[in-house]
Amino acid sequence: MARITVNVDGIRFEEEVEPRLLLVHLLRDRLGKTGTPIGCDTSNCGACTVLLDGKSAKSCAVLAVQADGCDIATVEGLAAGGRRHPVQTAFHEEHALQCGYCTPGMIMAAIDLLRTDPDPSDEAIREGLEGNLCRCTGYQNIVRAVRRAASIDGPVNGEQAAAREVPA
Amino acid sequence: MTAAAEKAPPDGTREEVGRARRRKEDARLITGRTQWTDNIQLPGTLHVAFLRSPLAHARIQQVDTAPARGLPGVVAVYSGADFAAEQGSLPCAWPVSDDLVVPDHPPMAVNEVRYVGEAVACVVATDRYKAADALAAIEVDYEPLPAVLDMNEALADGADKVHEAGNKAFTWTFAGGDIDAAFRDAPVVIHRTYVQQRLIPSAMEPRAVVATTDGDTCTLYSATQIPHVLRVMLALTTGIPEHRLRVIAPDVGGGFGSKLQVTAEEVLLLLMTRRLGRPVKWTESRSEGNLTVHHGRDQIQRVKLAADRDGRVRGLSVDLLADMGAYLMLVTPGVPLLGAFMYNGIYKMDAYDFRCTGVFTTKMPTDAYRGAGRPEATYAIERVMDELAAELGIDPIDVRRRNWIAHEEFPYTTIAGLTYDSGHYEAATDRATALFGYADLRAEQARRRQSRDPVQLGIGVSTYTEMCGLAPSRILGSLRYGAGGWEHAEVRMLPTGKVEVVTGSSAHGQGHETAWSQIVADSLGVPFEDVSVLHGDTAVAPKGMDTYGSRSLTIGGMAVLRACEKVKDKARHIAAHLLEASAEDVEYTGGSVRVRGTGAGRTIQENALAVFTAHDLPDGVEPRLDAQATFDPENFSFPHGTHLCAVEVDTETGMSRIRSYVAVDDVGKVVNPLIVEGQVHGGLAQGIGQALFEEAVHDADGNLLTTTLADYLVPSAADLPDFITDRTETPAVSNPLGVKGVGEAGTIASTPAVVNAIVDALRPYGVNDVRMPCSPERVWRALNGGAS
Incomplete structure (x- = not known):
């Protein structure tokens, strides 16, 4: 397990995660940020796109541990x-x-x-x-x-x- | 063209029907507050992962689930044998013929697997990662059996068998007119064989199921198009009494027919929640979905057309092979028959003969996919009409004009036995050719041919109609379909004057909440904003036939309208009493009941409050201002249109590029032009996808090679052009709003338009067909003499 800190839509979270946990599963299953859906498992469809430190990233193709220390913007935080x-x-x-x-x-x-x-x-x-x-x-x-x-x-x-x- | 043109009637009132209202649904969808099935996290939920067959055909000798038990987080492990006593057989609701073979279809395989991806075991665990981990520990011994992949080979004597009863599922025939006479001495006879490749519907939301029970009632959340049909079928399949089963379709992310199904996973999760007493959840991955969401199309069409030398069609004969896949699912055998009545298209002819053979193979079953039978039929007739034009040296629009049903001939009963209620093919075609610049493009084409330009220009024509608005229950009955075709609605006036509409139609992107609000606003004379629409939950909307076959507006919308009429009748009765007038002297107008010839009146909102308080109601009147209604149409509706496509084909690389696309559709009266235009755009994209990009490909062993969106090419924004869309408006006469349905039109029309354009570009090179999808390789091979 690894300890990570992420800032999601302006809120800071500290989480213990398995190294293999996908960022999109961290968002959806752990943090309740279900506004970001999953459409495929090969990073082709882009349904799970978020902004990682301001740049678009497919959150199914990023490990949660890779997002350690990052600002993540999802559709839920836009309004x-x-x-x-x-x-x-x-x-x-x-x-x-x-x-x-x-x-x-x-x-x-x-x-x-x-x-x-x-x-x-x-x-x-x-x-x-x-x-x-x-x-x-x-x-x-x-x-x-x-x-x-x-x-x-x-x-x-x-x-x-x-x-x-x-x-x- | 923009659809945003809004109309203001001359009397100064503003009708909602016809307005380009922005959708009510969008508020939650653009902010991420949508309720997808996979978002549902009930306390104590267990997660299910399925182990699936890696072989197309094999006998299951043993499944050893023991090694997976006791792994971290694992709660239960099951094989097919564990469910054998209670899982039943997945239903086929369309037994099309007496000779139909309906093989047993266990939700989880017990003795034999017949396609790659068929479930053989599952793990229930505390999270989805642990469930997936434990699958690897399950051991399955298979005895491989021969894969059966090719329909022609499957029907040959001595072929390996998919099922003990053989590989033929059924034969279904139709004959109209004297086909022998039509072909006897016909000056022109054209034979063609077209292949409708297998497609993967690819709704963006993968399937997901959550099942839970309180010990008495089971609740199933599913990403389904058909919560009502599903509830009935699950009750029949699992033995869970219907009144103890609630089905909820939360927000559903697209369907296109792929979620018009009773799936193995829905049945199995119900059985698991009952067994474990805890909520269970399963969400498929895309790769799992490409294997196990039913596929579409997969037909071989042998088409024979007889004509006179002036281009008049005498007769059409169609011999169809339809790949059922390994089993018959909900409407698998019925899909090709929905096309049976459409091969004659918009044309008059003396005779029509249709024969369909359903064939079992060791592949994922096929079933409804956008258009379901009608795109295939339209493709065949529109392709072969172009062949006729080429054979005779006539312009393809002219050859159509010589054969189509003239506007003044409606209503017209076709050789396939349908009565087209209305249509104006001349108007749609004239509009389309004008928008397209048909003559100029033909001139450019001639220049390029003359100069032997390596990039040739092709022009594709598609003049289609479709039977939609499924469907008159009596006709469905005569075709042996297992359910009716009506739709249900309820309209409820709330005490504060707001309106709740309950619809049995189950939207998953179509915009019912907006369109139904527009219909109700006009009918009751209430503000659009004051209407809310409830759907997709059998406890909230208890009656319904759900959403498919471009039926929502033509059937479901009419039920809403009827319920409004009943509410207004009640309001008249109550208001007359309160206004001390006779019922004959009051009228409902502009949201109020008024006494004719006086200023006296009561608004519907005032009536709603009066009904709530019930202080002064007429004798015998119940205190409710609401009504239920069902609508069962007497006929299908028949949208039509003319689509024109210009394609540039690079004869050196085989690359095709759509240069312009014009779609002029006649969908009758339009409730919301924005939604209609959106449906056309999306339909075009899917039809073009079939023409150019999409194909489910299997290897020689029956493995699906296109399991991801990297291999199965759903078009991206960069693959598609801007479309030019417009409408003509010939109201349907079969329903009070004059609407026809639009959900499938674009998909039906566009595939032949694109392929006709490609073949048109290549005709000077002796090419008269390119097999779909028309990839650069296939086009290049067609040009260079190889099989396309």
């Missing part, structure tokens, strides 16, 4: 003070989700995409989200949503989002 993150709002407005299972990962990946490319072309969005699979939407409205979020003023930067206070 600071009850106000939705612009990417969340854009997904809603553009009908960029149907069943919604890929949505948490898609939103987190989109936030990271906009951090590195604040004004992406459609093609850049499609390439940038290639690692996140959706079976419902055909992606068109996801592309629209990311473009819409890019045009909204305000913080879409993941590090800022992760650092915000999160109401209990």
Whole structure:
């Protein structure tokens, strides 16, 4: 067992974990952060995407011990003070989700995409989200949503989002 | 095109039906507060892991579970023998013919395994890692038996057998008109064989099951499309009395037919919670799911079309082989028959002959996958219509125009015996060709052919219809389906004037909470925000037939509408009493009951409170302002449309790239254009996936090679183009809203549109077919004379 400290959505956790424990299982099964779902076991689908120190990471492909000392932002921490993150709002407005299972990962990946490319072309969005699979939407409205979020003023930067206070 | 155009009726009121309302469901889905089955953590939960057969076909000689017992955290270890007395056989609810062979299908194999992935043992442990660890300690001795993988070989004399009764599951035939006369002396006869490859539905949420019991009642949470059908079937299968079984479908992450099933794991977890007295939970991994979630398609279509030289179709003959896999699951044998009535498509013809043979193989069973039989049928007819056009040198749109049912001919009874209630193929096609720039693209194609451009342009046409809105119960009965096709709803006025709607339709991404709110808001004249929709729990929504076959709106939505009408009737009666008017003198309008010709009236909210207090109700009136209703349609609905696809094919590499895609669909009246457009987009993506990327591949021993999303290629955002979508609107006449259903349209139409485009690009090179998925290798081989 290893002792780790992680900061998840602004809350500090100290946990004893098996070295093999996946970060996504730490989040879901130990910390109750079920907002981040699991869609595959080969890190292809991206449903479990979170921000690890501000950069997108597939939490099924990270061991919990590797996240020791890290800030982790999940979809659950985005709506600071009850106000939705612009990417969340854009997904809603553009009908960029149907069943919604890929949505948490898609939103987190989109936030990271906009951090590195604040004004992406459609093609850049499609390439940038290639690692996140959706079976419902055909992606068109996801592309629209990311473009819409890019045009909204305000913080879409993941590090800022992760650092915000999160109401209990 | 954007779907966001909202309409404001001329009278100044704002109708909800037709508005691009943003979805109510989104609030929890975009914030991570969704209730997926795997999120459920009941106190004391034990975790189940299954040991699965590594062989496609083998006799089980021995299962030794002892070494796994006593390992850390292990609570119980079971093999099939431990469940043999009570597990029953997984149900097939569609015994399609008298000759149907229904093999015993134990949820956990006892004597023999017949596909890779079939469960042979399981571990119950205190956490999922420990359960998975202990699987390795279980020892199973198998005696390998021959795998049976190819349908034609399976039907040959002396073939190795999947089941003792043989490899033929059933034969089903249909004949309309005089097929011999149609083919006799026909100037043009086209034979083709098309292969509908096996697909893996790949809903993003893996299956998950939680079962618990309080000693009296069992509760099953499952990522299912069909909580109501499941409850009935589980009661019949396990012997747990139906009234002591509650099934809950929490938020469900996509289905596409794959969660329209009664699964081994659902049965086994119920048995385990009963045995152990503790909650048990199982969530599949993606690799486990690719092996054991039922597969789709897998048919071989031998198609023969007879026509006159002017392009008029005389007759169509279809001989279908349908791979059942190793067992018959819930509707396995019925899936190809849903296509049986669709091979004639939108066309008139003198005769149609259909024969289907269901075949057992040692593979995962097939069952419903988005469209279920209808995409296969549409593919065959739309591919062969293009072949006819090429044979005669006629434009593929012209050849369709010469054969389709003209707008003024509706209602029209087809050669397959269905009565299409409405349609306007001319309008949809005209709109699609205009949006596509058909003539310009044909001109560019001619230039590229002329210049021998290594990148050729192909144009694919697909004019489809489908029977959806499953279904009139009487027709289902005549086809021997084991359940009805009605849907149920309840509308309840709460004391404070808010509205609760209970629907038997079980949404898993379709947006019922939003669309049903729109219907109720208009019907009752209440604010959209004041309506909430409950579904997916047999204790909350006790009656239902669930969600599949593009039936939710056309059946479930109509039940909601009917329940609203009943509520309004009650409100009229009560309000008339309170207003001291006769029932004949009051009318329900704009959310109020009003006395005609006077200003007097009472809002529905006031009526709801009056009913709650019950201080002054008419004699004999119960104090409730709510109503239940069911709707059973008299006919299917028949959405249709014209899809056009332009593909650039690199003849040197075999790479195909979709350059533009136009979908003009006619789904009748639209409740929410945003949702409709989303359904079309997603459907297109899945149909294009079949055309270009997806295939479940087995090796010669029957091992599935595509067990992960790295091997089974679900399209990503980078693989798909922007779609141009539009609609024509020819209302259905078979339901009061004039709606038709949209869930499967995109998937049905797009596969042939894409493949027709690829073949069109390659036709100058002598290519008349490319087998799906049309990978660069297959295209290159087709161009270079090899088998595609």
